[in-house]
Amino acid sequence: MPTGNKSFLDWQGGIVGSPAVNTLYSKVSGKNLAAVNGIDGYLYLIDTDSVSSNERVTGFDGKSLFATPIVYDKFKMGASISSPLMINDVVIAGGYNGLHLFRITPELKLELVDLFRTSLEATPIVYDGRIYVGSRDGYLYCFGD
Numbered sequence: 001m002p003t004g005n006k007s008f009l010d011w012q013g014g015i016v017g018s019p020a021v022n023t024l025y026s027k028v029s030g031k032n033l034a035a036v037n038g039i040d041g042y043l044y045l046i047d048t049d050s051v052s053s054n055e056r057v058t059g060f061d062g063k064s065l066f067a068t069p070i071v072y073d074k075f076k077m078g079a080s081i082s083s084p085l086m087i088n089d090v091v092i093a094g095g096y097n098g099l100h101l102f103r104i105t106p107e108l109k110l111e112l113v114d115l116f117r118t119s120l121e122a123t124p125i126v127y128d129g130r131i132y133v134g135s136r137d138g139y140l141y142c143f144g145d
Helices: none
Strands: 033-037 042-058 065-076 085-087 090-095 098-104 110-116 125-127 130-134 140-144
Touching (some): 033 090, 042 090, 042 098, 085 125
Antiparallel strands (some): 042 065, 125 130, 130 140
């Protein structure tokens, strides 16, 4: 999964966190999806079952070429080393510019629903209808019913 090259703090680009997948949840438009945060400041929504037929990127050895996943959408939310969460058609993604709540539309686009501004590196969790996430300001935040 290629991302834009950008240095941020001590990170030299790429994807640091783990992908979120919808494999265990209802599918949006019948697709198996993943969401990943990049150091380049984008949240990417990708197809996990197919690759682009016309795009290849050079691998770590500098020689081998690899197919890339199909990117349905990307949203500029700011740099992140956190792993997003995906539950049904909802993506929860945190980063240095805040905690973002997205809905995946039937057209496979990321629609920003809400944003809480704080700086975070932690991966959020969801438990019993609530979102919990630790922030760089020293607080543990709880959102939900």
